[in-house]
Amino acid sequence: MDPSQLILLAVLGVCGGALSGLVGVGGGIVFVPALLYVAGWNITEAVAASLAIIVFSSLSGTIRNARSENPVQWRTAVLLSLAVAPSTLIGVAISRISPDAVVELAFAALLLALAYPTAKGRSEGVGGGKRIPVALVLSAGVGIGALSGLVGVGGGVLMVPLMVLGMGLTTKTAVSTSLAVVLSAGAVGALGYILVGAVDLTELPPLIVGAIVGAWLGVRLRDPLPERALRLGFAGFMVVTAVYTAIGAL
Template sequence: MTSLSLFYLTIAGFTIGTFASMLGIGGGLLIVPTLTLFLHFPIKHAIGVSLIGVSATSLMAASNYLKAGLVDVELGITLESSTILGALVGGIVSGYISSRLLYLLFSILVIYTSFVMWRGRRVKEVRNGRYSNYSAGIGLSFFAGVASAVLGIGGGVLKVPIMNIMMNVPVKIAVATSSFMIGMTAVTGVMPYVERGEADPVVAASIVVGTLAGAYLGSRLMRKIPTLMLRKAFALLLFIVGVRMFVKGL
């Protein structure tokens, strides 16, 4: 690792953090393709690094949401009780999954997210009241944990619909509570990667510093730039990235 590659990684992290923050998505969807397609990292190493990057950005977001009083801590730790187990299982299982299959799974997720981003997130209007379907929410959260650890994502793309659509949680609370949970999930899921030597601390550190600084800039820029056009353009870019990852996995 040279000083120059450290610089490139920090710049990559900064760019990812800026766009992820402006688009309201987790960094994982961008970190893994950037590291694999542009910087030629093996996908398992990219996933390990991504999980550390995602945990840093989501912990930062969670601290802001907690301060604003948007996180339902009790709901968060209830769902996390199964998500954390899923993350542990996912982290272990990922060691046995071939890189080609990981490319294919990740590409499906990226293409799905690009469609969601193009169309706009479907939100169920919920008035504050009693949440429902706890058992289904806890059960599905397990799979969100597995997906998070296997693919190196935060899993907000799964957790928010589970809470909002299935459990009748208002979307603002769902987004904030999901951010609160992601830090715990990602850190638990990354441990098996650390043991297998697939989460290089130097690479992860450069990405973390970049994404944290970028997220700060992105949250400021968000108010000045029309996000709808940016969202559509980014959906197209994600679609192309998804197709490239799919081809790489074939």
């Protein structure tokens, strides 16, 4: 790896990590295309490596959240992790036997479906007026875990609106909590790919270091932002992610 590529991967790691801390995702939407188009890896290698990097970026953000104005709600994090993390192995299994274009399109459609209610938002307070039954949220968590394992993203883009609409969290608390769930999902998914020999860790250090630095930066930037601005920005991010995913699948 030449120095220019090393620097570029580090910069992409910072961008992905900052996205992780700011909106509660693992940064896979940056890491996967970075490894595909910069490092020249195939999709399976990129997805596997992305999940490994997500472990570090989400861990960094979760540690930083301990001092955040909107810390992790651990009861919700543990509950969702029990549904999401083991399900990433479903995605790992699917990736080994079939193409993922159909699943990616379904993922994009779900993002678009959740973008409007996320933008509309709810009360700043926690609790009251739940729109989605918790059982349905947990069932959706199984699907999110499978998608995470298949396409190499942590699933925060789906978990944040589900926690806001189904578990009564404010957007910022959901973002913090999402990082803890993404951590568990990334760890299980990465382990699954490692066990089947689909990931090479030797080229990951610049992305990992960048992701750790970026995640701390993203969490720090998030606290002063108004709730409404973050909500609208996150909804826009979901739409962009959906379009990108659909184009990639097609």
